[in-house]
Amino acid sequence: MGKDDTDASTSSAGAKERLKQISAHVEPNTQRKRRRRRPDSELPADYSDILGQIAALRNIAATPDPNNRGYVRQKQAGKLWVRERVEQLLDPGSFQEVGSVSGTVKWKQLGGIKEEPEDYVPSNNVQGFGRLKGRKIVFTADDFSIRAGHADGALMEKTIYMEKLAIALQLPIVKLVDGSSGGGSVTTISKTGFSYVPPLPSFAQVVQQLNMGIPNLGAVVGPAIGLGAARVVACHFSVMAADIGSLFNAGPNVVKNATFEEGLSLTDLGGPAMHCTNGTIDNLAPDEAGCFEQIRTVLSYLPDSGTKLPPAIEVSDPIDRISESLRSIIPRARNRMYNPRKIITEVVDQGSFFEIGALWGTTAIVGLARLAGRSVGIVSLNCEVNAGALDALGSQKITRMLKFLDVFNIPLIQFVDVPGYAIGTAAERSATMRHGVQLATTYYSTTMPIFSVIVRRVYGVAGGIMLDCRDPRMRVAWPSGMWGSLPLEGGIEVAHSYELKEIEKKEGKEKRDAKYKELEDEYRRLMNPVRTANHFGIEEIIDPAYTRRVCCEWVSHVYENLLPERIMERVAGRVKPTFA
Structure with missing residues (x-):
């Protein structure tokens, strides 16, 4: 056999060996032992077992158990x-x-890794x-x-x-x-x-x-x-x-x-x-x-957060609705009372006033309302309780409301008739001045816009803080307005004490009473609100019947021009209201 034949035989043998190796890969040996199946392979591919467990637990939680002692107690108490x-x-x-x-779940083992909930307390x-x-x-x-x-x-x-x-x-x-x-x-x-x-x-x-x-x-x-x-x-x-x-x-x-x-x-x-x-x-x-x-x-x-405007709604109540009843709601007799809630409901959008805290701090009335469909806060004094004198609880109530409005970017409308802080031993015992000063600091530390309507009295520190807390002041007065450092009742007695005592001592009580009446008439003539307006002590006296229109115009301007800027200031961190 020649050399060429030997080389050909060797080449053929090598090719057969390579072909055998390739065949072994393409057609694996069927006799080879199979791998043992893992437990995972027995579980459903769509995870229906897990979803079933969740569904079972949710069903237990959502189904009342009439045999459960706690559920029976709940229903017996008349509760949902x-x-x-x-x-x-x-x-x-x-x-x-x-x-x-x-x-808390008690699980029942089903073998392997399978289990199901047996008992569940949500x-x-x-x-x-x-x-x-x-x-x-x-x-x-x-x-x-x-x-x-x-x-x-x-x-x-x-x-x-x-x-x-x-x-x-x-x-x-x-x-x-x-x-x-x-x-x-x-x-x-x-x-x-x-x-x-x-x-x-x-x-x-x-x-x-x-x-x-x-x-x-x-x-x-x-x-x-x-x-x-x-x-x-x-x-x-x-x-x-x-x-x-x-x-x-x-x-x-x-x-x-x-x-x-x-x-x-x-x-x-x-x-x-x-x-x-x-x-x-x-x-x-x-x-x-x-x-x-x-x-x-x-x-x-309310808005969803303090970086948003309060929601507005469409209303059918005309902005320029005239309320003639407001012209006579304040009695000419100074000591007679009136219903302050009637003023509020007559001015705001019809049916929109929601009072907050009606059963406590009853010298003050606070709540939420709408003007031209936009949210406003309401503060009013209540002349039907303690003649409207602001006591400790009334101060706390208004303080809380001011903070509430400030964090929600809601402008405030005030109907002001305040004879001052409450006086007497009960007022002193309840720390009226302490809470009154806290109210003052809140008026001056909050920044939401405030518009005031003076409907009758504004006296003393209490009146001052309510009306002088913004610069420039945004306010109007009704013709029934009266104001000063303190009410005439008692004020004349203090200012003319010596003179009145001397008249009574020398000329008798009738002469003293006549002098008192003379002084009272003179002071009342000088306290004509028009005289204050003459000196620009009050910016404007309006016809009460047009109060709604004046307030709506102010609120519309606030929402269109002031509040958007305030929102940007809050986002930038330059305005930081605090409720808590």
Whole structure:
């Protein structure tokens, strides 16, 4: 065999070997042992097992258990179940829950990695997104039927998350409080094995919201205890259900051991008669539905945050509507009273006045209204209570309202009839001047626009701070206006004390009374408001019938020219209102 034949044979053998190797890759040996299937390969590709677990837990949470002791107690007390509340509060179909499966779950093992929920106690607070008359909000709602609202099922983590969401998304937050809203219980000690120093992690966010002008609206729809009470009282606006609401730092059993007050009911301790008349809670509603309606109403006046303008609506009430009844509403007899609420409702858009705090601080009237469809704040003194003299509670009420308006960029309309601060031992005992000075500092530290209508009296420090807190002053007076350092009644006695005493001593009481009448007539002639206008002490005296038109023109200018600039100042950080 020649050399060429040998080379050809070797080349053929090499080619066959390479072909064999390629075939081994293309057609693997079917006899080779297969890999063992992993447990994951037995699970459905569409994750329907996980989705099924979520659906099962959500179904348990959304279905009331009539055999549950807490649910039975809730219904026996005449209260709505938490999810019934959510349904009644929000626009239909707008509820989007956050943390829908948070809670305590007992799992049943099915072999391998498979399991299913066997028992589930949901978190005792329902939270999420929804809409109120089309406005998107976040909300929290306590479930008193589970551990009376005490901390459980990641409740604190959920609550803090919702508070942060309200800030990040700049959305109003509504809080329905029924229980302690995640406050502590002694049973927590046995579960954790230790006692803790009480934290308050969510209040930093609450204070931030309040000062950012993110509406915080709260309702007491059961016993609000401890932390629950604090959460609702901190809100910009709060309302209590008259039939089921109460609020206190600690319940009757704790009070009995601490102060020896026995036999107290929830309403005795902190019901509407207590807290809707002392300023702890702003408003009273007949029931839960009434609470929800008041929350919707208040929100309709407010922006989503302090960097936005309040919403405007279309109205049919003419801007130039003339109110002839206002010409005679102030009696010519100086000591006669009138209904100040009639002035408010006659001037503002028809049906738009919403009073806040009607049951406390009754020497003052405050609330929200609209002029030409735009939101305004209202402050008025109430001559039907203590002759309108501003007492400690009235000062606190107006102070709170001024801060409220300032953080929400809402201009203020004042109807001024103030004889001064309240006097006498009761006024001094209740620290009237302390709270009056606090009111003064608030008038001068807030920056929302203010327009004043002097309807009758303006006297003393109280009158001065209400009318002199902006430069230039924006105000008008009615023909019924009267003003000075103090009212004539008493003022003449002080200024002419010696003269009147001498006349009475020498000539008798009749001569003294005649001199007093002569002095009074002279002072009243000089106090003609036209004389003040002659000296430009009052900028303009208007016909009361045209008050609405004057106020509407001012409000329109404020919204079109001043408030947009104020918004930019807030965004830039140069205007920083504070509510808390």
